[in-house]
Amino acid sequence: MKIMDIVQISLYFGILGILTLLLGSYIFRVLGKDRQGALDSFSRMDNAILRLVVGGRGTYEMTWKEYAFSLLVFNGIGFFALVLLQLFQAGLPLNPQKLPDVPFWLAFNTAVSFMTNTNWQAYSGEAVMSYLTQMLGLCVQNFLSAATGMGVLLALARGLKRQSAKTVGNFWVDVTRTTLYVLLPLSIILAVLLVSQGVVQSLAPYATVKTVEGGSQVIPLGPAASQIAIKQLGTNGGGFFGVNSAHPFENPTPFSNFLEMLAILLIPAVSVYMFGLMVGSRRHGACLFAAMLAILLAGFIVAWWSETRVNPMIGSPCWMEGKEIRFGVMNSVLWGCVTTGASNGSVNAMHDSMSPLTGMIPMCNMMMGEIIFGGVGTGLYTMILYVILTVFLTGIMVGRTPEYLGKKIEAREMIWAIIGILLPSAVILVGSAMACLLPAARSSVANGGPHGLSEILYAFTSATENNGSAFTGLNANTVFYNLALSVAMLIGRFGVIIPVLAIAGLLVSKKAAPPSSGTFPTTGVAFVFVLIGVILIVGALTFVPPLFLGPVVEHGLMLRGITF
Amino acid sequence: MIILKSFRLFLILMLLTGIIYPLGIMTAAKMLFHDHSCGSMVTRNGMPVGSALLAQKFETERYFHPRPSACDFATIPSGAGNQGATSKALTQSVRERASKLLASHALPLTASIPADLLLASGSGLDPHISPEAMDFQLEMVARARNLNPEKRARLRKLARELIESPQFGIFGEPRVNVLLLNLALDDL
Numbered sequence A: 001m002k003i004m005d006i007v008q009i010s011l012y013f014g015i016l017g018i019l020t021l022l023l024g025s026y027i028f029r030v031l032g033k034d035r036q037g038a039l040d041s042f043s044r045m046d047n048a049i050l051r052l053v054v055g056g057r058g059t060y061e062m063t064w065k066e067y068a069f070s071l072l073v074f075n076g077i078g079f080f081a082l083v084l085l086q087l088f089q090a091g092l093p094l095n096p097q098k099l100p101d102v103p104f105w106l107a108f109n110t111a112v113s114f115m116t117n118t119n120w121q122a123y124s125g126e127a128v129m130s131y132l133t134q135m136l137g138l139c140v141q142n143f144l145s146a147a148t149g150m151g152v153l154l155a156l157a158r159g160l161k162r163q164s165a166k167t168v169g170n171f172w173v174d175v176t177r178t179t180l181y182v183l184l185p186l187s188i189i190l191a192v193l194l195v196s197q198g199v200v201q202s203l204a205p206y207a208t209v210k211t212v213e214g215g216s217q218v219i220p221l222g223p224a225a226s227q228i229a230i231k232q233l234g235t236n237g238g239g240f241f242g243v244n245s246a247h248p249f250e251n252p253t254p255f256s257n258f259l260e261m262l263a264i265l266l267i268p269a270v271s272v273y274m275f276g277l278m279v280g281s282r283r284h285g286a287c288l289f290a291a292m293l294a295i296l297l298a299g300f301i302v303a304w305w306s307e308t309r310v311n312p313m314i315g316s317p318c319w320m321e322g323k324e325i326r327f328g329v330m331n332s333v334l335w336g337c338v339t340t341g342a343s344n345g346s347v348n349a350m351h352d353s354m355s356p357l358t359g360m361i362p363m364c365n366m367m368m369g370e371i372i373f374g375g376v377g378t379g380l381y382t383m384i385l386y387v388i389l390t391v392f393l394t395g396i397m398v399g400r401t402p403e404y405l406g407k408k409i410e411a412r413e414m415i416w417a418i419i420g421i422l423l424p425s426a427v428i429l430v431g432s433a434m435a436c437l438l439p440a441a442r443s444s445v446a447n448g449g450p451h452g453l454s455e456i457l458y459a460f461t462s463a464t465e466n467n468g469s470a471f472t473g474l475n476a477n478t479v480f481y482n483l484a485l486s487v488a489m490l491i492g493r494f495g496v497i498i499p500v501l502a503i504a505g506l507l508v509s510k511k512a513a514p515p516s517s518g519t520f521p522t523t524g525v526a527f528v529f530v531l532i533g534v535i536l537i538v539g540a541l542t543f544v545p546p547l548f549l550g551p552v553v554e555h556g557l558m559l560r561g562i563t564f
Numbered sequence B: 001m002i003i004l005k006s007f008r009l010f011l012i013l014m015l016l017t018g019i020i021y022p023l024g025i026m027t028a029a030k031m032l033f034h035d036h037s038c039g040s041m042v043t044r045n046g047m048p049v050g051s052a053l054l055a056q057k058f059e060t061e062r063y064f065h066p067r068p069s070a071c072d073f074a075t076i077p078s079g080a081g082n083q084g085a086t087s088k089a090l091t092q093s094v095r096e097r098a099s100k101l102l103a104s105h106a107l108p109l110t111a112s113i114p115a116d117l118l119l120a121s122g123s124g125l126d127p128h129i130s131p132e133a134m135d136f137q138l139e140m141v142a143r144a145r146n147l148n149p150e151k152r153a154r155l156r157k158l159a160r161e162l163i164e165s166p167q168f169g170i171f172g173e174p175r176v177n178v179l180l181l182n183l184a185l186d187d188l
Helices: A003-032 A043-054 A064-087 A104-115 A131-161 A171-197 A224-233 A254-278 A282-307 A328-341 A356-367 A378-398 A411-437 A450-464 A479-508 A525-559 B002-032 B088-104 B131-144 B149-161 B178-186
Strands: A207-210 A216-219 B041-044 B047-051 B175-177
Touching: A003 A131, A003 A171, A003 A254, A003 A328, A043 A171, A043 B002, A064 A104, A064 A131, A064 A171, A064 A479, A064 B002, A104 A131, A104 A479, A131 A171, A131 A224, A131 A254, A131 A378, A131 A479, A131 B002, A171 A224, A171 A254, A171 B002, A207 B047, A216 B047, A224 A254, A224 B002, A254 A282, A254 A328, A254 A378, A282 A328, A282 A356, A282 A378, A282 A525, A328 A356, A356 A450, A356 A525, A378 A411, A378 A479, A378 A525, A411 A450, A411 A479, A411 A525, A450 A479, A450 A525, B041 B178, B047 B178, B131 B149, B131 B175, B149 B178, B175 B178
Parallel strands: none
Antiparallel strands: A207 A216, B041 B047
């Protein structure tokens, strides 16, 4: 542990906090204000688009079912467009490397992955995807999947705020505004900053050079900066190049690393502040923020501690395998925690090669349901499911009907909330168990012993929770993994979105009651502690057995010098 | 109706985020940071010899070597070893790298080797080594080039100068760019 490490960590969280405050009221003004024409000075552009594409009645209000249906249709169209682009890329323009069409199962998996904001990648971009596929296919889904997540959060917040209403907003309006006023402006700023650090942005074919010793080296290029900006801001995480943000063309300097790391948590953190403003309780927003930050920091401390212990392979406290010199150990571990806390999934170091306990922390972060700030929109709406569970449990303790922000939480809301929380956990456990039983699936594993189990567990966790990072040793480009992980991604995405929208629809029709003496306050220290407790018990305890069989056992074996 | 409207909205947003946005960034990038946007190429005598951001293979003892690359410095695609802490394969390659380094540097078996020369990078293309790894290789390079004491002193000074400190004094780790160091070495 060095002084400069502490300085960088403090700067990171300090600037994140300041940006949250600065951008919070802006994003509330452009997205969260609950009335037509709230944008005043901005409204012309999105109104023009909406009039053009959805007609004069484009901005009518939707019930939760209409909202969900529009969302599914919109995502479905994006999915098909992306599949087609990949399947026919060889014959399409902007393919200077003459890359062949993407095989069907890989194209299917990739399309699901980018539509669900997972950005799991069973391919290396520079060797498989044409410039056109990257720009027009993957980059577009980076925007739209993030905007979709934000839409669901906005609908949920309206469900909590509106009284005795029927509708939760308009999906097309939410997607358009999120894209136009949040994702695009921030991406433009970040992309230009990234190019200034050395991220490539070019449509020229790959260059071939004669190296100093006389060999030849191919220098890959592509429209990378524009895609990397939105990949971080939209908590997507899919690399333009195969090794993701460890690649010097994606993340060339320590400062680009800092900017990208900020971008990963920025919108999820700002959303918490916006949510507080939307539901009229800034303090509730602050409490949610505090709970998220506490879990993130706790995990980071464990991971950092483990990564600064003696590495038995070389006999000194240095874990540089799979890491880059310019970032060093601390920045690699912090990135690992941040990218899995948010459902981003880009990596600047290979998680597979981290010390066993360090590698466990990203898994834990994801297993809790991607709620440590989480993905754009998704993080907070999944967190609200935990909040509903928390007020329900405390309500039971005092024998009152639980309520959240004044709205009664009843059986139907609870059923949906439990589905949204438990369904992903079930998919992770069942999927991993299946892969362990199938010889074809086991043969994809790159590491022997308990680490092999970790690779499988990590894959299903990452896919289901829509993270997208990986223990990359696992060869996931097989029919089994392409298919099984696609199913996991779909359930993990829409198996939470539908319950959340249903809850929004149920709550929006209720009228908030003033708090009584039996109401469990959703602000204050007690709430934060109970919420963290519920998250740990429900989210983390579910996974204690496989985590012991994987990383914890591996840690013990490593200390005894056993290798596989 | 919903399908048609969604389709139209999708087309508009696709145009905006998939064509206008990346091309706009490209225009700005070419105007503001032309060299960076094209891969930060390094030239010698007018010929490109590589990118300042990507490691390239150096094998002879006349040059400083970059960190081990699990993909042998391949760029299409690049890759890492992804071996964990209990991997026999990784343990073996670390041992092999250590004995190779000790032999090529004519060092006793007990000598310590900077860890970044034993452990492979994340991208397989890490352009940097630690200052310790540079110091470690100085003697090998000087010997291979038959440098006289005066030139050795100049090499040592040059090497010191090429250490990049943390960016803005804050971010990241001190490091040395191997390609730039080797090019400067040839001009010594």
